[in-house]
Amino acid sequence: MLELLLVIFSISILLAVMTGRLIKYINILAVQGFILFLLVLFSYRNLDIISIIFLTFETLIFKSIMIPYFLRYTIKKNEISREMQANIPAFYSLIIASIILIGGFLLSYLLSNTAQHYNIKYFGVSIATIMISLFLILSRKKIITHVMCFLMLENGIFLLSISISHEMPILINLAVLLDIFLAVLLLGVFTSHVKVGFDELHIDKISVSNGVEE
Secondary structure (H helix, E strand, O other), rough: OOOHHHHHHHHHHHHHHHHOHHHHHHHHHHHHHHHHHHHHHHHHOOOHHHHHHHHHHHHHHHHHHHHHHHHHHHHHHHOEEEEEOOOOHHHHHHHHHHHHHHHHHHHHHOOOOOOOOOOHHHHHHHHHHHHHHHHHHHHHOOOOHHHHHHHHHHHHHHHHHHHHHOOOOHHHHHHHHHHHHHHHHHHHHHHHHHHHHOOOOOOHHHHHHHHHHH
């Protein structure tokens, strides 16, 4: 069951690389949040009730429902639906992401005989998720897409946290949760101001405008 969830999580990363529609990014984030909830539920069967409530809120409610709802509201309000043409074509992006993902699985295999204190299966996928998210941030142009990729990167960090610890670090996850909340909240305000000031929501327009002002 855990292996199947990790495979679905990995496929969602590759789908994010291929798509250019923002609504699909949002759906992928919602699916990833639900998968993380199931991974925690199946991996930590001896959690106390407080930990279960917190993790349910963080993964199922916050990642799968609240954040996707807010992102849908943001793109609808600002009338945006697609990412600009990426710096790297989708085909080559998919090849690069696939290589990174395969490298993550190979890393898990190489460390399988020496690792004793962390979950190898989670570790490889989490490292690949973080690297691919960073790649997407560098190759995409719209600001809101950067924020979505940042949220995807945080999912990778969350997966990494449960791979290297036998007990959930509640305080650390709480701090991360607050960071995400502030980032998404500021996104709504910042996106609205960028839309008014530049009438565009991609970084090239802002960079050009900033250069003209200087």
